Amino acid sequence: MTKEELQNQLNELIQGTIDGITIEKKDFMTFREIWINHEEKESIIGEALHNGNIIYRYRSK
Template sequence: MDKTDFTDQLQKLKDGELNELTVQPNDFMVFQEAFMDFDARKRVVGAAQKGGTVVYTFEKDQKE
């Protein structure tokens, strides 16, 4: 995956088209670039899994 792919995935996560986004350890640095440029990154929450995989979800507002 490249930065554009991760940017698209983050937007889908925000829009509710994806429930979660899984990032493998070998893709983390590319993901990090997209993540740092993402406008709603403070609402993206990651949970580390065994083996270095991270599963990200998006926190919705109470109103949403």
């Protein structure tokens, strides 16, 4: 997945358009860069799945 696609999915997650984002192991470092610099990062919670995948959900404050 491209950085732009990941950014768009993160925006949709925060807006409530989608309930979660599943990030595959191969895309983790790209997503992490976006997440770590995001102002809402404390509300974006990751849950580890099998095979190195992670699902992120948004929890509003």
